[in-house]
Amino acid sequence: MEPQDRIMDGDLQTLGLQSILKMLALSGKTGTLLVHSGPETLVISLRKGQLVALHEEGVPPSDVLGMLCLINKLDPPRAHGLREASQGNLQLAFRMMAEQGWMSASEMQQRLEFAVMQSISHALRWVEGRFAFHRQVMTMESYMQPLDVDSVLLEALRQADEWEEVGESALTRTTVSRWLPEVSKDVRSLGLNQEHIDVLCLSNGEIPLQGMAQALLLPEARVAHIMARLLELHLIEVVDTSLEADLQQDLSNIIIMCQHTLAQQRQNTTPVQHLLGLIHTLGQCINGLLIHHGTYAKSLRGRGQLPISEIVRYLERRFSQPLHTLARQQSPILETVTFANGQIDYNEVVNLDSLVKGEQLEAFYWEAVLGLNSFMRTIFSTLLQDEVGNSHTGRQLNIVWKAFMTEVEQEIQQYQLYRAHQNVQQNHTNTNNRRTDALPNGPINNMPGNQQWSPETQRRLI
Amino acid sequence: MVEPTVLVVDDSPTVRKIVQMTLQREHIRVITASDGLSALTSVADEIPAVILLDIQLPRMDGYHICQIIRKNLQFRQIPIIMLSGKDGLFDKMRGRLSGSTEYLTKPFDSVELVQTVKKHLVDWQSRMPVRNQDMRPRLRRRG
Numbered sequence: 001m002e003p004q005d006r007i008m009d010g011d012l013q014t015l016g017l018q019s020i021l022k023m024l025a026l027s028g029k030t031g032t033l034l035v036h037s038g039p040e041t042l043v044i045s046l047r048k049g050q051l052v053a054l055h056e057e058g059v060p061p062s063d064v065l066g067m068l069c070l071i072n073k074l075d076p077p078r079a080h081g082l083r084e085a086s087q088g089n090l091q092l093a094f095r096m097m098a099e100q101g102w103m104s105a106s107e108m109q110q111r112l113e114f115a116v117m118q119s120i121s122h123a124l125r126w127v128e129g130r131f132a133f134h135r136q137v138m139t140m141e142s143y144m145q146p147l148d149v150d151s152v153l154l155e156a157l158r159q160a161d162e163w164e165e166v167g168e169s170a171l172t173r174t175t176v177s178r179w180l181p182e183v184s185k186d187v188r189s190l191g192l193n194q195e196h197i198d199v200l201c202l203s204n205g206e207i208p209l210q211g212m213a214q215a216l217l218l219p220e221a222r223v224a225h226i227m228a229r230l231l232e233l234h235l236i237e238v239v240d241t242s243l244e245a246d247l248q249q250d251l252s253n254i255i256i257m258c259q260h261t262l263a264q265q266r267q268n269t270t271p272v273q274h275l276l277g278l279i280h281t282l283g284q285c286i287n288g289l290l291i292h293h294g295t296y297a298k299s300l301r302g303r304g305q306l307p308i309s310e311i312v313r314y315l316e317r318r319f320s321q322p323l324h325t326l327a328r329q330q331s332p333i334l335e336t337v338t339f340a341n342g343q344i345d346y347n348e349v350v351n352l353d354s355l356v357k358g359e360q361l362e363a364f365y366w367e368a369v370l371g372l373n374s375f376m377r378t379i380f381s382t383l384l385q386d387e388v389g390n391s392h393t394g395r396q397l398n399i400v401w402k403a404f405m406t407e408v409e410q411e412i413q414q415y416q417l418y419r420a421h422q423n424v425q426q427n428h429t430n431t432n433n434r435r436t437d438a439l440p441n442g443p444i445n446n447m448p449g450n451q452q453w454s455p456e457t458q459r460r461l462i
Numbered sequence: 463m464v465e466p467t468v469l470v471v472d473d474s475p476t477v478r479k480i481v482q483m484t485l486q487r488e489h490i491r492v493i494t495a496s497d498g499l500s501a502l503t504s505v506a507d508e509i510p511a512v513i514l515l516d517i518q519l520p521r522m523d524g525y526h527i528c529q530i531i532r533k534n535l536q537f538r539q540i541p542i543i544m545l546s547g548k549d550g551l552f553d554k555m556r557g558r559l560s561g562s563t564e565y566l567t568k569p570f571d572s573v574e575l576v577q578t579v580k581k582h583l584v585d586w587q588s589r590m591p592v593r594n595q596d597m598r599p600r601l602r603r604r605g
Contacts, residue, residue, distance in 0.1 A: 252480050
């Protein structure tokens with residue numbers, strides 16, 4: 001927008017948004033009002049003193065279509081089609097819904113007006129910031145009927161007053177909540193009304209309070225009241241989004257690192273090396289997850305810098321029991337794996353080659369792979385449940401984890417295939433009383449059993 | 463209002479999912495391909511704003527895909543970030559010679575990934591052909 005188009009500008013402390021809008025409406029102005037406060041900007045288009053369009057910047061866009069699916073107002077396939085076609089333009093998506101008969105024209109208008117009301121109500125509470133009014137009307141696609149500024153202000157001020165009452169609860173329009181993982185009872189027995197249940201449905205650890213208000217057509221202050229009630233009932237918890245972002249990033253880096261190690265070990269050419277590579281991958285991943293959990297475990301949060309010894313004690317208390325159970329019930333070789341400084345020490349497994357050789361070594365390594373794989377799964381599910389629960393972040397991380405597990409399983413199956421082939425060869429040889437040198441005991445790439453590795457593995461080996 | 467699209471080409475489902483999750487958190491739309499042929503199909507269909515391309519892929523390697531894209535007049539402007547487990551000078555040189563814009567070494571840090579992608583998303587709309595501007599007819603066809 002050109003500076004010469006600017007008719008007036010100033011400080012919000014000198015002239016508040018309410019006064020500016022009233023003044024522009026009374027004088028029947030046409031142009032664009034930009035209001036900045038911190039990272040947020042409100043762009044309001046006026047035509048002959050009436051409000052024709054509004055756009056908020058600096059606020060993460062809410063997936064209103066996804067929320068409408070969650071409260072059964074839209075089918076997910078339709079939402080997908082709308083998302084693709086509207087390319088993120090919510091007003092256009094509403095327009096399409098109205099055209100398709102999935103939403104009435106009056107509901108569309110109501111939703112558009114409601115979004116304007118919420119944004120203005122929020123901006124009315126800005127104390128610091130600047131404004132500028134430009135003669136030029138910013139090109140903003142709007143399907144909303146022009147709104148009378150006075151009625152918008154009246155409703156927005158009423159809602160702003162309601163927010164003042166909520167002020168003490170520390171909930172803001174960007175607050176994100178999620179269901180507590182422990183909740184398993186039927187919430188209908190708690191006497192919650194439909195509005196409470198809708199907010200509960202949308203508390204998936206992803207949607208901010210402001211987005212919920214938009215989807216449910218409930219004033220933000222009302223949603224905040226409901227959220228406060230659900231918090232009292234211990235049905236939801238407030239998500240620390242920045243901590244969750246850090247946590248997700250940290251776990252992603254661990255999984256990327258482990259996937260890389262797994263890919264590197266695919267270059268091993270003998271079955272024993274292959275198994276040893278898997279042991280290293282699994283061991284590295286387990287230790288990475290343990291370090292991660294020592295930083296992000298729920299019971300260790302919010303207590304400042306903790307002594308290492310306390311973190312170590314916590315990790316060993318939490319995970320040594322599952323390790324012993326696995327050693328007792330599934331893989332006795334895990335008895336040689338110990339906890340040291342909050343991490344597992346699996347050196348005795350790795351160094352087994354100094355004690356045993358050949359098939360016996362292979363059998364021990366194989367047992368260790370299966371045991372460590374189970375232990376790694378246990379650690380991941382425990383830490384995910386503890387740190388993020390069944391939230392959006394939790395589900396996203398679970399998807400990534402399953403993909404990684406598929407890759408690990410493929411490597412394990414590769415070895416199983418090799419073993420199966422070797423057993424068949426052995427039986428065949430015994431039956432025909434052939435010479436034993438036909439058996440595939442050497443490096444895998446020098447033997448007839450080489451064909452048992454999948455084309456993908458053979459490609460990598462090449 | 464239009465979201466940029468990033469194409470991730472990697473044969474590892476883990477890498478594809480992680481990159482998808484990381485970039486979606488930044489409101490970047492992500493599409494994926496697991497091999498060279500489907501990558502080229504996705505480039506033609508979706509015209510991504512940035513391509514993240516693994517080097518070791520089944521059937522056709524990343525260098526080859528990069529060369530094909532660079533030879534196409536319509537798509538040659540798309541930034542290509544190579545992803546590789548090899549960080550030797552020779553590999554980086556080979557990537558650059560085949561036309562890649564940048565080189566990320568695996569295992570990459572997710573912050574580094576986001577920063578690199580965002581760097582190449584600046585002015586992405588100016589590189590986009592016109593045909594992606596209005597997608598409304600597609601919805602009508604789907605009914």
